[in-house]
Amino acid sequence: MTDRPIKVLIAKPGLDGHDRGAKVLARGLRDEGFEVVYTGLRQTPEMIATAALQEDVDVVGLSILSGAHMTLLPRITKLLRDSGLEDVLVTAGGIIPDVDVTALAEVGVARVFGPGTTIAEVADYLRTNARPRD
Amino acid sequence: MAEPAATTGGPAARAHDLVLAARDGDRRSLARLLTAVENRTPLAEPALREMYPLAGAAHVVGITGPPGAGKSTLVAALIGEVRKAGRAVAVVAVDPSSPITGGALLGDRVRMQSYAGDRDVFIRSMAARGHAGGLASTTGAATAVLDAAGFDLILVETVGTGQSEVEVAAAADTTVVLEAPEMGDEVQAIKAGLLEVADLVVVNKGDKPGAQRTAAQLRAMLVAGGGPKVGGDPSQARPRPKRPEVLITTAATGEGVPELLVALDRHRSSSATGPTDSARLARADALVWAIVAERLRERLRAPDQSDATRVTLAAVADHRLDPYAAADALLAVLGSGSASPARD
Numbered sequence: 001m002t003d004r005p006i007k008v009l010i011a012k013p014g015l016d017g018h019d020r021g022a023k024v025l026a027r028g029l030r031d032e033g034f035e036v037v038y039t040g041l042r043q044t045p046e047m048i049a050t051a052a053l054q055e056d057v058d059v060v061g062l063s064i065l066s067g068a069h070m071t072l073l074p075r076i077t078k079l080l081r082d083s084g085l086e087d088v089l090v091t092a093g094g095i096i097p098d099v100d101v102t103a104l105a106e107v108g109v110a111r112v113f114g115p116g117t118t119i120a121e122v123a124d125y126l127r128t129n130a131r132p133r134d
Numbered sequence: 135m136a137e138p139a140a141t142t143g144g145p146a147a148r149a150h151d152l153v154l155a156a157r158d159g160d161r162r163s164l165a166r167l168l169t170a171v172e173n174r175t176p177l178a179e180p181a182l183r184e185m186y187p188l189a190g191a192a193h194v195v196g197i198t199g200p201p202g203a204g205k206s207t208l209v210a211a212l213i214g215e216v217r218k219a220g221r222a223v224a225v226v227a228v229d230p231s232s233p234i235t236g237g238a239l240l241g242d243r244v245r246m247q248s249y250a251g252d253r254d255v256f257i258r259s260m261a262a263r264g265h266a267g268g269l270a271s272t273t274g275a276a277t278a279v280l281d282a283a284g285f286d287l288i289l290v291e292t293v294g295t296g297q298s299e300v301e302v303a304a305a306a307d308t309t310v311v312l313e314a315p316e317m318g319d320e321v322q323a324i325k326a327g328l329l330e331v332a333d334l335v336v337v338n339k340g341d342k343p344g345a346q347r348t349a350a351q352l353r354a355m356l357v358a359g360g361g362p363k364v365g366g367d368p369s370q371a372r373p374r375p376k377r378p379e380v381l382i383t384t385a386a387t388g389e390g391v392p393e394l395l396v397a398l399d400r401h402r403s404s405s406a407t408g409p410t411d412s413a414r415l416a417r418a419d420a421l422v423w424a425i426v427a428e429r430l431r432e433r434l435r436a437p438d439q440s441d442a443t444r445v446t447l448a449a450v451a452d453h454r455l456d457p458y459a460a461a462d463a464l465l466a467v468l469g470s471g472s473a474s475p476a477r478d
Contacts, residue, residue: 004173005236005261030237035261040244047250051243054256056165084162133173 005035006130008059011048012041013076016066021093025061028119034126045072049079052088058130061122062109065094070103077108087131093117149180156283157188161256164283168258171275182275189281193402194288196302198268198328199312201294204338206245208312208385208394209289213246213255215388215395216287222254224285226276228269230293231261238262242291256285267301268292274305274421295328303331304416308401310334310394311378313352315344323355332356332378333401340382340390353380434464442467 010026012019019041026038037055039047052060060080062073069092077090092104093113101112110129113122143151149170155163167185170177197205209225216223227242238261249255258276265271269292277288292302303309311332323329335356337349356378379397383390405411434443446463449455455463 005238026239030232030239031235033232033235033237035231035238035240037240037243037259039247043247044250047247050250051247051257053162054165054258055243056169133175 004133005033006059006126007035007037007055007057008061008126009037009039009048009052009055009057010061010063011039011043011051012063013043013045013048013072014064014066014068015042016064017041018065019063021065022063025063025093025119025122029123029126032119032123034123045075045079048076049083049085052080052085053083057088058133059089059091059126062090062092063094064092064096067095069094069096070100073104073109074107081108089126089130091122091125093122145176146180149177150184152177153181153184153282156279159253159284161253164256164279165258167279168276171279172260172270172272174272178275182278185282186278189278192277192281192285192288193308193398194277194281194290194306195398196290196292196306196309197312198292198295198299198302198309199338200296200314200317203294203312203314203317204385205291205294205312206242208336208338208383208391209242209291210245210248211383211385211388211391212289212395213249215391217249217252217255219395221286222256222284223287223289224256224258224280224283225289225291226258226260226273226280227291228260228262228273228293231263233264236263256280262293266299268295268299269301269305271424274417277305297325297327300328300331304413304420307405307411307413308333308398309413310336310398312336312338313348314339315342315348317348320351320355323352329356329378330376333376333405334394334397335378335380336390336394337380337382338385340384341387345382349380349382356380430468433468439467 008029010022012022026036029036037051037057039051048060062076064072073092080086080088080090090109091111091113092109096112096114104112111125152163152167156167167181170181197209199205206227209227213223213225225246227240229238229240229242231238240259240261243257243259246257260270260273260276262270269290273290277290280288290302290306292299309331311328313335315337329335335352337345337352339345381390381394381397383394385391405413433439443464446455446460450457450460
């Protein structure tokens with residue numbers, strides 16, 4: 001019962017149209033044995049929180065390259081907490097300056113993966129840190 | 135976690151709390167129950183035991199067809215139409231699992247994300263996890279959970295299917311087979327398989343050239359041999375293919391979708407008036423036999439029996455014992471009462 005695949009939501013909040021990275025990661029995590037729910041471009045915080053809740057995912061991975069991460073990511077983590085999803089692991093990837101990483105950690109973004117991160121690194125991190133399954 | 139009382143009791147008590155909350159409209163509890171069922175956790179059995187008798191009111195509609203025919207887009211359009219009528223709708227969208235890694239990319243939600251603010255729309259993706267019939271082995275149980283949670287309509291979207299993934303017909307009250315224009319000639323339409331189980335055939339992408347022609351071909355070929363025989367004793371008749379209505383939709387624009395919903399409702403009311411609903415009987419059959427098989431496996435692998443089971447299987451692997459004799463031997467062990475009494 002404990003060997004069930006980890007379920008991950010990959011979403012792109014905000015308005016930038018650069019979804020290649022999110023798609024490569026979604027595909028890469030599939031190849032690492034994860035069940036990946038991919039929701040596509042231009043997701044509002046509400047869409048992401050609703051999908052995380054309905055899908056009962058273990059991890060929410062947010063890809064953002066627009067520069068709006070300090071606005072959008074805290075809204076998403078707040079919505080997740082308000083929905084009772086405080087045990088869901090939240091990670092981010094994209095173009096996020098180092099100076100923002102600490103502030104994001106404070107609002108519940110556990111890890112920020114910058115350019116050059118390998119899929120294997122992400123997969124290992126998720127396997128180690130995703131919430132334990134029932 | 136969201137329900138403090140639930141973390142203290144055993145599986146049955148925790149399942150009970152989740153069921154109460156889900157029936158009360160708590161979507162997080164509903165999502166957790168679906169996970170329990172999908173992962174076959176210890177909560178699954180007590181939850182389903184409680185929910186199954188509460189289910190049965192929903193109209194379960196299966197949507198199947200080849201990859202790229204527009205199943206997800208049509209489901210998204212149907213959600214909109216159903217919500218105009220004020221009915222609560224749930225979706226179970228199944229995508230394939232990798233046979234190599236067990237991973238899956240569940241991408242059906244992409245087209246359904248605009249209903250995030252509507253609590254009467256609930257969308258759940260499922261990986262098929264190696265099950266071959268176009269659904270996951272737990273899809274039927276998941277629809278029962280959504281049914282008991284009070285959804286009026288449950289749309290079950292299969293993986294993109296080929297010609298013979300007909301399992302959805304047993305999982306749904308109404309089966310919709312989606313085709314795209316110009317997908318094949320008339321011979322494709324008269325081959326056995328998927329089209330035979332359709333209650334409704336929908337030619338999607340109706341704005342593409344050839345849609346009318348494809349629909350006309352399907353109508354001609356499906357009607358030609360199908361339908362109940364006129365006269366004679368119906369009990370003597372061989373099972374006959376259905377005689378599905380053929381509709382045209384353009385899911386991307388919504389054209390034809392209101393007509394599809396009307397046809398779905400009509401099929402529902404026509405099939406619900408019969409003496410026994412064959413789709414529901416088939417579903418009960420599949421549900422119960424799956425549990426019987428699972429229980430047998432559980433008992434044969436229980437600590438007191440697993441060594442003997444392994445020896446028998448090894449004898450078959452070495453061709454010292456034939457598989458029929460092995461099965462009889464294993465069943466005889468269970469029948470002789472060496473197995474522990476049933477738990478309930």
